[in-house]
Amino acid sequence: MKTINISCPIDQPLTDGPVVLALGFFDGVHIGHQRLIAEARSEADQKGLPLMVLTFDRHPKEVYAGVKNFAYLNSPDEKVYEMEKIGVDYLVIMQFTKQFSQLAPQDFVDRIIMKLQADTVVAGFDYTYGSKDVANMTNLPKFAKGRFAIKVLPKQIFEGQKIGSTEIREAIKKGDLTLATELLGHPYTTSGKVVHGFRNGHKLGYPTANLSMDWPKVLPKIGVYATMTRVKDRWYESMTSVGYNVMFNDEKQIYIESNLFDFDQDIYGETITIAWYKYLRNELKFASLDGLVAQLKQDRINAEAYFDQTVE
Structure with missing residues (x-):
């Protein structure tokens, strides 16, 4: 796996050709994330393309919501390790700056997704790239303008429990390590x-x-x-x-x-x-x-x- 640290704007191509692009912050790389990336991996294999994951160097809430002392499930090195384990070819870590957080939805598609040469974008149903009322997966086809395919994964559930980084953080804080292990997969x-x-x-x-x-x-x-x-x-x-x-x-x-x-x-x-x-x-x-x-x-x-x- 190749790990690439970048900032916006993306000045030159990172790969020789198109990729299948998985989008998410992926804190914890839990079993829901693993399912999403497995879906993207399958799509990439079918098309004979490399699998790229786009994530950020810090949680967006630290920037747009001013959250201080955000508590993570993964350190950057741990996230790299987990991504390599599950078959990612390119892990792109974007600096999440104030300027980046202010990108309009169309600019995010044109200046990020297109610059990464996405043939297909795979993301969860709740992925956002700006204001959730506009920059959501329902509206992504409008911004994509037919330039790439889109696959959306529904909410992931495990034994009636939503699989999400927030839910795992709460389980750990409560000392419920059994639930945390089940949702993380380890x-x-x-x-x-x-x-x-x-x-x-x-x-x-x-x-x-x-x-x-x-x-x-x-x-x-x-x-x-x-x-x-x-x-x-x-x-x-x-x-x-x-x-x-x-x-x-x-x-x-x-x-x-x-x-x-x-x-x-x-x-x-x-x-x-x-x-x-x-x-x-x-x-x-x-x-x-x-x-x-x-x-x-x-x-x-x-x-x-x-x-x-x-x-x-």
């Missing part, structure tokens, strides 16, 4: 570098890798989770806390701390990935350190029991 993951903490876990016999994220991603609700943590190319069963360290009177900053089972390596500065599987309990404040240690022991037992039952 466990939700969080990546970042291991940084020095206060070594409280180490003193208690449960050393943790403290995660610092370099991209604003959705966090599961406060609590302790059964997780898998990847160090380099190996996954380890683990339990991970999302919380304020209330036992040690630090209630201002949220920490992500992963205790890897049967692991004893110095990984400060390493990039690790945490895959979130199951919510185990809320964050608690204990009367004594002995009470905390006893709970940590039980948390590990509960996490290991979960993996024994569900993960081969």
Whole structure:
């Protein structure tokens, strides 16, 4: 797969000829997105054309609605990885600027879709390219003027639940990792570098890798989770806390701390990935350190029991 970062206007062709073009922001690259891209992949194969996906470097709401601290399901690198896995030939990442957000619908078609040499455009029923009252999929044929074919995918449903990035974000925030996994098609993951903490876990016999994220991603609700943590190319069963360290009177900053089972390596500065599987309990404040240690022991037992039952 070739990843191309561009801005508007597009000055020269990105490919040697026409493409099948899939449109969307694709945060999470969830099973609804996967179905859409599979449809575009099938269309591209039938026509003997490459498959191109057009997405943006940041969520449009950050620009046109002024939303600050938007929480994503994917970092840019994670999105690239997921797109490559599902057979995309060209991933085009457009800078979403204020100027770009003000393109008229006809200009978006003429200056973006046509410049990308779309033979066929594939998008979801709710895709917009401006004001949703005008720049919607119902009106796209009017702006296309017969220059490319259009395929529209209907609303995607999974067991009565809409498959959407918003729904997945809400599930993660509620700690419903089972639903999030079903809608994503894989466990939700969080990546970042291991940084020095206060070594409280180490003193208690449960050393943790403290995660610092370099991209604003959705966090599961406060609590302790059964997780898998990847160090380099190996996954380890683990339990991970999302919380304020209330036992040690630090209630201002949220920490992500992963205790890897049967692991004893110095990984400060390493990039690790945490895959979130199951919510185990809320964050608690204990009367004594002995009470905390006893709970940590039980948390590990509960996490290991979960993996024994569900993960081969």
